[in-house]
Amino acid sequence: MKIALKIDVDTHQGLGLGVPRLAAMLKREGVVASFYITMGPDNSGRALIRVFRNPGFLSKMFRTKAVSMYGLRTVLSGTLLPSRPIALAFPEVMRDLKRSGFEVGVHGYDHVRWQDQLDRIGEEAIRLELADAFEAYRAILGQPARSFAAPGWRTNDAALLALDEANLAYRSDTRGRAPYRCIVAGRVLRTIEIPTTLPTLDEVMGRPEVPDGDAALRFYLAQFKDDALNVHTIHAETEGMGQLEMFTSLLRALKEHCADFVRLEEVASSLNVAELPVCPVVRSTLPGRAGWISAQGEATAA
Numbered sequence: 687m688k689i690a691l692k693i694d695v696d697t698h699q700g701l702g703l704g705v706p707r708l709a710a711m712l713k714r715e716g717v718v719a720s721f722y723i724t725m726g727p728d729n730s731g732r733a734l735i736r737v738f739r740n741p742g743f744l745s746k747m748f749r750t751k752a753v754s755m756y757g758l759r760t761v762l763s764g765t766l767l768p769s770r771p772i773a774l775a776f777p778e779v780m781r782d783l784k785r786s787g788f789e790v791g792v793h794g795y796d797h798v799r800w801q802d803q804l805d806r807i808g809e810e811a812i813r814l815e816l817a818d819a820f821e822a823y824r825a826i827l828g829q830p831a832r833s834f835a836a837p838g839w840r841t842n843d844a845a846l847l848a849l850d851e852a853n854l855a856y857r858s859d860t861r862g863r864a865p866y867r868c869i870v871a872g873r874v875l876r877t878i879e880i881p882t883t884l885p886t887l888d889e890v891m892g893r894p895e896v897p898d899g900d901a902a903l904r905f906y907l908a909q910f911k912d913d914a915l916n917v918h919t920i921h922a923e924t925e926g927m928g929q930l931e932m933f934t935s936l937l938r939a940l941k942e943h944c945a946d947f948v949r950l951e952e953v954a955s956s957l958n959v960a961e962l963p964v965c966p967v968v969r970s971t972l973p974g975r976a977g978w979i980s981a982q983g984e985a986t987a988a
C-alpha cells in the first residue's frame with residue numbers, strides 16, 4: 687500500500703502552529719510527507735464572511751465549526767482584522783521542513799482570491815499570483831519551487847498553461863484516480879498531474895456514517911487501496927491541530943498495515959511520462975464540499 691500525504695497549509699495559524707506539530711509527529715512516527723504552503727496573505731476571514739454575509743454573522747460563526755476549527759483570529763483575518771502573511775511570517779518553519787527531509791511546494795499566493803475568483807481575475811492576474819508565489823518561495827528557501835497544488839482544487843485553462851511553463855516536476859491540482867497528463871485546447875501538457883485520490887476529513891466528518899473521530903479512522907482505513915497510489919490531502923489547520931490525535935492513530939494503523947509512505951516528488955520522478963494517460967480537466971462537485979472542483983476526466987487518445 688503506497689501512500690503520499692499531501693499537506694495543504696492555507697492560513698497563518700496553520701503554518702505557525704499546525705505545521706510544527708504535524709512535522710514533529712511525522713518525524714516521531716518516521717513518516718515522510720509533502721507540504722504545500724500558501725505564500726501570500728491570509729484572507730481566510732473573507733472566505734467565511736461570504737458564507738455569513740447576512741445579519742447575525744458573528745453568532746452564526748460561533749455556532750458552527752468555523753471558530754473551533756480555525757480560531758477566532760483566523761476567521762477575522764482580512765475582514766475585521768488586517769490579513770497576516772503566511773509563508774513570510776514563518777520562513778524558519780519552512781526551512782525546518784526542508785532540513786527535516788519533507789517536501790515543500792507551493793499552494794498558491796492568495797488562497798482565497800484563487801479559490802473564489804480564479805475565473806474572474808483573468809490570465810494576467812493568474813500569472814501574477816503564480817509569479818508572486820514562486821518568488822516568495824525562492825526568497826525563503828533559496829531555490830525554485832518544483833511543485834504546485836492549486837488552492838481549493840480549482841484550476842482553469844489559463845492556470846494550467848501558465849504552470850506548464852514553470853518548470854515543475856509535477857502539479858497536484860485536481861481530484862482523480864491516478865497520475866495523468868492534462869490536455870488543454872487540444873494540447874497535451876508537459877507537466878505531470880498527480881491528483882488527490884481520497885476525500886478530505888472536512889468532507890467526510892459529519893456524514894451520518896462518520897459522526898466522530900473513531901468513525902473517521904475506520905472510514906479512512908477502508909478507503910486506502912492496496913494496489914494503487916493513494917494521495918491523501920490533509921490540512922495543517924485540522925489534522926495538525928484539533929484532529930491531530932485522530933490523525934496520529936490513523937497513521938499508526940496504516941503503519942501496521944505495512945503502508946509505504948512516499949513524497950509526491952518521488953512519485954513524480956518514478957513515473958514514465960510517455961506511458962501516462964492523457965485526460966481533460968473537468969469541473970465536478972464532491973459530497974461535503976461547497977462549489978466546484980477540478981477533476982480528472984476520462985482518458986482520451988492524444
Ligand SMILES: [Zn+2]
Pocket residue numbers: 694695696793797837838
Ligand atoms: Zn488549501
